[in-house]
Amino acid sequence: MKLYGAAYSRAGRCVWMLEEIGQPYEHVGTSPRGESRTPEMLKLNPNGHVPVLDDNGYIIWESLAINQYLAEKTGALWPAGVQAHGQVAQWSLWAMTEAESHLVTMLMNMMFLPEAQRNPAAVEQARTSLGTPMQVLDNHLANRAYLLGADFNVADLNVCSVLGLAALLQYDLSPYANVSAWVGRCMSRPAAQRYQQKAQEAMSKMG
Missing domain, CATH: 1.20.1050.10 (Glutathione S-transferase Yfyf (Class Pi); Chain A, domain 2)
Incomplete structure (x- = not known):
């Protein structure tokens, strides 16, 4: 998994979640001040914001949605029912x-x-x-x-x-x-x- 977004931005909460999961991940510290609006990043998130998670080709953005996805996928911090x-x-x-x-x-x-x-x-x-x-x-x-x-x-x-x-x-x-x-x-x-x-x-x- 690869997470784009500086840890001081909203991406930080996804860093926290990935650290909780304990699985290897790559963190690309894309700044929300300009770097998130490069052509490469706009292909990942057309809104021009971070964080963005690339999970083996599956792209998801919005920090809280990313965390819920990671919880449900891995079962980490995911309650039953x-x-x-x-x-x-x-x-x-x-x-x-x-x-x-x-x-x-x-x-x-x-x-x-x-x-x-x-x-x-x-x-x-x-x-x-x-x-x-x-x-x-x-x-x-x-x-x-x-x-x-x-x-x-x-x-x-x-x-x-x-x-x-x-x-x-x-x-x-x-x-x-x-x-x-x-x-x-x-x-x-x-x-x-x-x-x-x-x-x-x-x-x-x-x-």
């Missing part, structure tokens, strides 16, 4: 629709946009808006170690990888003790540690 599969999809989509947009707004205006283009009011609005989904997640985790119960699976990986931006942005998790503890459990996994190391190395090489 159609209802559990529905929950995996539910929580993965929830992370994208309810949480990630607020985190990306904060990220762009705190770190990536030129100073003159940053909007502090947008940051505060996003920070406030993020509180609602965070409370939903905190309530859900009140009586369970992981999203679907006692065991870590691909739903936890997907959602935690999205919320990992919160730590980068120094978002205060103290009002959400259940979320904070859950993030700690997820990120302490050896595969998560390896992914974080790869992401830090990739960030250090950014020009």
Whole structure:
């Protein structure tokens, strides 16, 4: 298997998943800033984005879909039963629709946009808006170690990888003790540690 996409981008969550699987893979650290729109990459993903997974000629893109595909194919972090599969999809989509947009707004205006283009009011609005989904997640985790119960699976990986931006942005998790503890459990996994190391190395090489 070959994964295209820099580890500091959304491809990082696929790096984490591949590390969990424990099978050999090739990682091509394609930058989302220009390199994903070369003619070669547009043949793999006409949207011009990473990550892209090439599994022996089978091409799939969108990070959370890649992870669900890898889980189902290998059985790694893949819970049993159609209802559990529905929950995996539910929580993965929830992370994208309810949480990630607020985190990306904060990220762009705190770190990536030129100073003159940053909007502090947008940051505060996003920070406030993020509180609602965070409370939903905190309530859900009140009586369970992981999203679907006692065991870590691909739903936890997907959602935690999205919320990992919160730590980068120094978002205060103290009002959400259940979320904070859950993030700690997820990120302490050896595969998560390896992914974080790869992401830090990739960030250090950014020009």
